[in-house]
Amino acid sequence: MSSLQSFVAVSTSSANDLRHLFRLNSQKAPPGTQPYLPRISCCFVSEDTQKSAPSISTGNRLLSAKSEDLIEREKRVLVGTYARAPVVLVRGKGCKLYDVDGMEYVDMTAGIAVNSLGYGDGEWVKAVAEQAKSLAHVSNVYYSEPQVILAEHLVECSFADRVFFTNSGTEANEAAIKFARKFQRVSCDSDTHATEFVSFSNSFHGRTMGALALTSKENYRLPFEPVMPGVKFVKYGDIDGAKKAIVSGKTAAVFVEPIQGEGGIHSATKEFLQTLRIACDDAGALLIFDEVQCGLGRTGYLWAHEPYGIVPDIMTLAKPLAGGLPIGVALTTEKVASAINYGDHGSTFAGSPLVCHAALTVLKRIKDPGFLSAVTKKGLYFKELLTHKLGANSHVKEVRGLGLIVGIDLDVLASPLVDACRALGLLVLTAGKGNVVRLVPPLIISEEELKQAADIIERCLPALDADGVH
Numbered sequence: 001m002s003s004l005q006s007f008v009a010v011s012t013s014s015a016n017d018l019r020h021l022f023r024l025n026s027q028k029a030p031p032g033t034q035p036y037l038p039r040i041s042c043c044f045v046s047e048d049t050q051k052s053a054p055s056i057s058t059g060n061r062l063l064s065a066k067s068e069d070l071i072e073r074e075k076r077v078l079v080g081t082y083a084r085a086p087v088v089l090v091r092g093k094g095c096k097l098y099d100v101d102g103m104e105y106v107d108m109t110a111g112i113a114v115n116s117l118g119y120g121d122g123e124w125v126k127a128v129a130e131q132a133k134s135l136a137h138v139s140n141v142y143y144s145e146p147q148v149i150l151a152e153h154l155v156e157c158s159f160a161d162r163v164f165f166t167n168s169g170t171e172a173n174e175a176a177i178k179f180a181r182k183f184q185r186v187s188c189d190s191d192t193h194a195t196e197f198v199s200f201s202n203s204f205h206g207r208t209m210g211a212l213a214l215t216s217k218e219n220y221r222l223p224f225e226p227v228m229p230g231v232k233f234v235k236y237g238d239i240d241g242a243k244k245a246i247v248s249g250k251t252a253a254v255f256v257e258p259i260q261g262e263g264g265i266h267s268a269t270k271e272f273l274q275t276l277r278i279a280c281d282d283a284g285a286l287l288i289f290d291e292v293q294c295g296l297g298r299t300g301y302l303w304a305h306e307p308y309g310i311v312p313d314i315m316t317l318a319k320p321l322a323g324g325l326p327i328g329v330a331l332t333t334e335k336v337a338s339a340i341n342y343g344d345h346g347s348t349f350a351g352s353p354l355v356c357h358a359a360l361t362v363l364k365r366i367k368d369p370g371f372l373s374a375v376t377k378k379g380l381y382f383k384e385l386l387t388h389k390l391g392a393n394s395h396v397k398e399v400r401g402l403g404l405i406v407g408i409d410l411d412v413l414a415s416p417l418v419d420a421c422r423a424l425g426l427l428v429l430t431a432g433k434g435n436v437v438r439l440v441p442p443l444i445i446s447e448e449e450l451k452q453a454a455d456i457i458e459r460c461l462p463a464l465d466a467d468g469v470h
Contacts, residue, residue, distance in 0.1 A: 061423055064101045085422060092119025095445045097427065106453050108428045108441045113261065113293045113405070116320040116366060118442035123361050124323045131357040139348055146356035153360060157302060157367050159311045160331035165351030169292035169318030170206025172328035173255070176314045177210045177228075178345055179336055180253035180286050186339040187284070194252040194285065196230035198245045202263030202432070203236070205255060205290055214255050216263075236266055239275045246279040253286040253314075254279075258304040261293035261440070264432030265400055265407025273310045286313040286336065292328075293405070296320045297366040297443055300376030300403035320366070320443075322359040327351075366443065375443050379403040382439075382450045389458040395465075404445070408437040408457070412464055420460035426453055 063071070067088045074084075088100040095118050097105045110116065117124055131146065138144050151163040164179075166172045177197070184194040197214060199205070205214040212221055213228035221227055234241040236256075246254060254276055260266040280287040289312040294304040296317060301307055303315070313336055318328040328350070365371060383399055383406060390396045390408065398409040410417075414430045414437045421428050431438035437457070441450070 061103075066100050070100070085419075087422065087427075094118045094120070095442045095449050103425065105422070105425050105427045106449055106456070108426065108439045108453050110320075110440055110442045111324060112319065112429065113298060113440040114319045115324050116297060116443040117323050117362060118444045121323065121444075123365070124358060127361040128325075128354065128358050131354045134353075136354040137349070137352045140346060140351065144351075144353045144356070146353045146360065147351040150351075150356040150360045150363070153363055154329065154331060157363075158315070158331055159333070160315065161334040162332045162337035164330040164332070164345070165356075166318075166328035166330065166347055167326045167350050168206075168328045169290075169316060170208045170211040170328075171347070171350070172292065172316035172318055172330045173205045173211040173214065173290060174208055175328075175330040175345055176253070176255070176288050176316055177214075179314060179330065179332060179340060180288065182344060183286060183336050183339040184252045184284075192249070194248075194250050194283075196232065196247075196250050196252060198232050198234060198242070198251055198254040198285075200234055200236040200256055202260050202266060203233075203255070203257060203290075204260070204262035206292075236260065236263070237269060237272050239272055242272070242276055243279050246276075246283050246285055248283040248285075251280075251283055251285040253288050255288045255290055257290045257294060258308065259294040259299060259402060259405060261405060261438065262431055264409070264436040265405060265438060267400070267402060268308070270308045270310070273305070273308050277310050280313075288312055288314040288316070290316050292316055292318040293440070296363075297372055297375055298403055298405045298440065300372055300379055302367050302372060304402075321362060322355050323362045325355045325358050327355050327359055371443070375403050378445065378447060378450060379406070381447055382406060382454070385451060385454045386457070389454050390461065393461050393464075395461070401439075404439075404441055404443055406439040407431060408439070410435045410437070410464065416463040417457070417460055420463035421456055424456050424460065426456040426460075428453075428457070 063086060067086070070088050071086060089097050090100050091098050092107070095107055097107045097119070099105070135144065147165065154163050155161060164175050166175055180197070181195060188194070199214040199216065201216050203214065203216045205211040207220070209224070210228045212224065213231050215221060216233050232245045234245050245251070256268065256273070256276060257263070258268050258273065277287055279285075289305050291304050295315070296302065298304070298320070305312065305315075313333050315331045316329065317331065321327050321329065379402065382404070383401065386399045386406070386408065390399065395410050395412055396408060397411055400407050400409065408414075409432070413434045415434065417437060418428055418430060429438040429440070430436060439453070441453070
């Protein structure tokens, strides 16, 4: 815990907030179920006793007949690709979600880092409704004004000269793969040209066959091999390994996440990214930043690579850009774009007027300096709070991240903690090898809601011990 102890030097009181504790336990029981009443430690026992005694029951609350019915119906009609949590969500407001039985949850997932403006944002709803009334979809056979306006704004606030729209992050990475291959074919004077890629450990770039080939987790790739050949994996942050792997005439591009999300909230160093930039330039390879999860304000910077001062040739975006509607983007320099001709790539749905108009609303809000400053402030507050509250627990190795992309690294699997938090009205995710709690809330979340989340996580820590599960 040395890294935790060094993160925050101040000490604050660990006394519990009685009103907060009782508010957490006042959820109404769903109709037709027995009330779920998590146990809390008596607030009048000694601090040492509180630290050693389990404070809650971690069993799942009983599902209502309505929830059970929907879950059973899902099993009969959908392909079984998702191990879903037993929650049927029906509405959201701000940073809160509500299930079919009326239970309230503080959402620290944001639809996996998607809903940066939370749920039911007035400006976003208005933009979607306005555009839906006039023109939702026309295909890329024709021009549409919202697509051009959004592209202009993306170019204006980034390194890029050109924009290509897709429907998702994995599609944006597929576009980047194709662009890199075509660029190498056009720029090479000989009959042979570079076709290989370099990616890194703990990486996640998507589930389509090209993006999957760049994803390091073998359990994602092995069932579908052979995937795209010619990918070298290097340990994330390994400067010497990266230098050796990037080879002139062979390496078409290097894919890297400035901050890894799915991989466990690992941040690159400036030296590492600078090395990649120099090695790519020397080898004639392209440097591609995947900011699908970490970009667009989540770190407190508009782009996650900004504080490093290093510019890529291509950057991919997706998750938060359209506020919950499907979108992906590959931003490129003119050098790369000049290698792409009519018909080289395309998409029926990508960049529709409806999605682009919604995305423009999101982009304008997030790129505001005041908005970004607030994300930075809340991120620092949240990490300090988590470090103070969780730092004494033997299972907590580190609290890390930047802005509002935060990971709690554990020495055990995080799923019992995730389940216990959900039972108390807090939604969180896992990452890494299942041992990291991933916290990516809506960027509009308040400090009060962050404190509520930290309180629940602290109370649920006994779930990580075998004798803490009831």
